[in-house]
Amino acid sequence: MFDSKKCSTCQRALPRNAFAGNKSRPDRLQTCRRECSAEHYRRRQEVKGLSARVKVPVPRGFKRCPQCRDVRSHDQWERNKPSSDGWASYCRACRTERNREASFRRRCGLGQAELQDLAEQQGRVCVICLAAPPEQVDHDHETGKVRGVLCFSCNAALGQFKDRPDEIRRAAAYVEGNVWKPTLVAPGVYQLPS
Numbered sequence: 001m002f003d004s005k006k007c008s009t010c011q012r013a014l015p016r017n018a019f020a021g022n023k024s025r026p027d028r029l030q031t032c033r034r035e036c037s038a039e040h041y042r043r044r045q046e047v048k049g050l051s052a053r054v055k056v057p058v059p060r061g062f063k064r065c066p067q068c069r070d071v072r073s074h075d076q077w078e079r080n081k082p083s084s085d086g087w088a089s090y091c092r093a094c095r096t097e098r099n100r101e102a103s104f105r106r107r108c109g110l111g112q113a114e115l116q117d118l119a120e121q122q123g124r125v126c127v128i129c130l131a132a133p134p135e136q137v138d139h140d141h142e143t144g145k146v147r148g149v150l151c152f153s154c155n156a157a158l159g160q161f162k163d164r165p166d167e168i169r170r171a172a173a174y175v176e177g178n179v180w181k182p183t184l185v186a187p188g189v190y191q192l193p194s
Contacts, residue, residue, distance in 0.1 A: 005029060009036035065091040067098070108137045108146055119149045126151035128158075 004013045009032040019029040020037065030037060042052040056064050056071070064071045067090050078088040078095060088095055105111055110118070119134045126132045132151030139146045141163055150158070161167045182190035 007031075007033040007036055009033070009040070063087055063091075065094050067091075067094040108139065109144075110137065110146060115149065118146070122149060126154050128154040 004015055005019055005027070006013050007019075012033075014033055016029060018033045018035075020034055021028060022030045025031070032040070038052075038055070045052040053066070058064050058071055062071050062073050063077055063085070070091065072091050074087060076091050076093075078092060079086065080088045083089070090098060101112060104115075108115075115137065122134060124133060126134050127148050128150055132153065134149035134151060136150050136152055136155035137146055138148050138150045138155050138158060158168075161171065182192050185191045
């Protein structure tokens with residue numbers, strides 16, 4: 001094989017490592033060098049009204065995160081063998097944030113902004129105890145529909161009552177002082193108060 005190749009765009013003879021790989025070509029290299037391909041791609045994006053990412057030079061052992069735009073050392077990235085460079089697309093901090101957001105959206109059907117709007121509509125307090133800040137999304141377990149944002153304690157309490165209104169009413173009557181003791185009618189037979 002030759003040590004150089006001619007770029008089909010700029011017509012310059014360059015070393016083989018200036019060209020990206022292409023397994024379908026006989027010489028297994030692209031027809032134009034990397035820089036010419038990048039410029040062609042940038043022009044195509046502009047025609048579509050889009051912008052191409054600007055390639056930022058990064059020192060060896062570092063990578064730039066597209067979300068926070070920080071250049072971080074490889075110890076702040078997760079490994080990802082299938083990717084071209086062997087590292088994840090986003091730094092650990094951004095990846096954690098993205099995964100949390102995606103998981104929350106899958107489970108609740110809400111984004112963080114929508115959750116903040118819902119909490120704002122509630123006056124930034126739990127709608128049951130009216131004291132604690134809302135931090136837990138409450139939803140109907142049958143339909144999956146979000147009902148509101150509650151404090152941890154109130155949300156846990158509803159979960160313990162399994163969202164059964166009759167149990168919650170009995171608990172409220174008990175707390176309000178209405179005695180809820182069964183009456184012994186016969187040996188082993190108790191009558192519940194109505």
